[in-house]
Amino acid sequence: MTGVSKIVVLGAGNIGGTLAQRLAEGDLAEEVMLVDIVEGLPEGKALDIQESAPILEFSTRVRGSTSLDAIAGADIVIETAGLARKPGMSRSDLLTKNAGILRSHAEAVRAKAPGAIVMVVTNPVDVMTFYFREISGFAPERVFGESGTLDTARFRTFVADALHVSSRDVTGFVLGTHGDTMVPVLSLTNVSGVPLTKLLPADRLEAIVDRTKKGGGEIVNLLKTGSAYYAPTASQAELVRAIARDEHRLLPVTAHLNGEFGEKGVYVGVPVVLGRKGVERVVEVELTPAERSAFQTSVRAVREDLAILAQMPK
Missing domain, CATH: 3.90.110.10 (Lactate dehydrogenase/glycoside hydrolase, family 4, C-terminal)
Known part of the structure; x- marks a missing residue:
């Protein structure tokens, strides 16, 4: 088995963008979709990665979108979106803010990619993985965290x-x-x-x-x-x-x-x-x-x- 049809990366920051690049270079999917709420960010990074294909000789198509509709049909979803803890921010604040972001994503994945495997990267990853699984309603074996x-x-x-x-x-x-x-x-x-x-x-x-x-x-x-x-x-x-x-x-x-x-x-x-x-x-x-x-x-x-x-x- 050479790969899957579609991988979606939620969040186009340093983690999301670099991960999309690694996945494309590894030819792990026919399509890698980068999704972020910042206008132009996912599209720009996706295009930049795609333009390296003739040199690095990968076949994966890399696309970007600001719409959660782009999750549709994903085989694998990687959740990288979320805030980093800043000076003065309590752990409770971080949990609350990142849980709010993950809730909308988990609901979208449940509706648009009900057969997907989900990897959560957002910190604190142990708790965010638990929360994503709870909101999505997916079987526990289909949601895990990277750490x-x-x-x-x-x-x-x-x-x-x-x-x-x-x-x-x-x-x-x-x-x-x-x-x-x-x-x-x-x-x-x-x-x-x-x-x-x-x-x-x-x-x-x-x-x-x-x-x-x-x-x-x-x-x-x-x-x-x-x-x-x-x-x-x-x-x-x-x-x-x-x-x-x-x-x-x-x-x-x-x-x-x-x-x-x-x-x-x-x-x-x-x-x-x-x-x-x-x-x-x-x-x-x-x-x-x-x-x-x-x-x-x-x-x-x-x-x-x-x-x-x-x-x-x-």
Whole structure:
């Protein structure tokens, strides 16, 4: 299977525009549709990407629109729209504003692309994924969030840097929220089969974990006027490829738990098998007592945000 018919990217900012480019260059769909409310923005970025086709030799058609009607017929929808948290903005304000944006999108997807698989990128991703699924009414396996693949890529990068080895040889993953309570799983991380805990002392491991948790903030502090979008869209494209080509990849995503890891009724980062139908299954792994405790702390943080969300007017 080479790809799908239509992929829709909601939001044409740095994430949405760069992701549309990656999807087109990967020939993952016959058509990539970029949608944004800003007049001219999605059309302009789509045209710019399309004009690179003769050079990069991809066949995907890239289009832009300001209308949610453009969602119609989508096989995959990626939700990137939303506000970033600004100085002085409370977490409650961020949740409320982004939930308002996602509500209209989820309703449109439900009406115009009822068979789509949805990937949510909007932060806070664990809560926004839960909310999108709730509003859309889709089966939980058809709505998931992107976070763990990005956090894992950062983790693998920092491990590789510390050991002066190729990041391709580092295997591991990050569980939990996309935030301060994420859980890089040291006990299951290895370098070409050699356990990481045998290669680095505890203080070096702790420093890598801490840097991974602060990975997004590190880039924000360096850029001053924006946030990361190269690594995030690379991880998002990897997930879309797994769906579009039905690859059955084992990857960490924000997925719905129904008893797995001892949790139920919550979306949080866990390893899953991802294919054309979305999340095929959650893969439970054995954690150390400390890792399991950290994961439970992460889930509690998500539930606290869900409690804020529950206070919003329906």
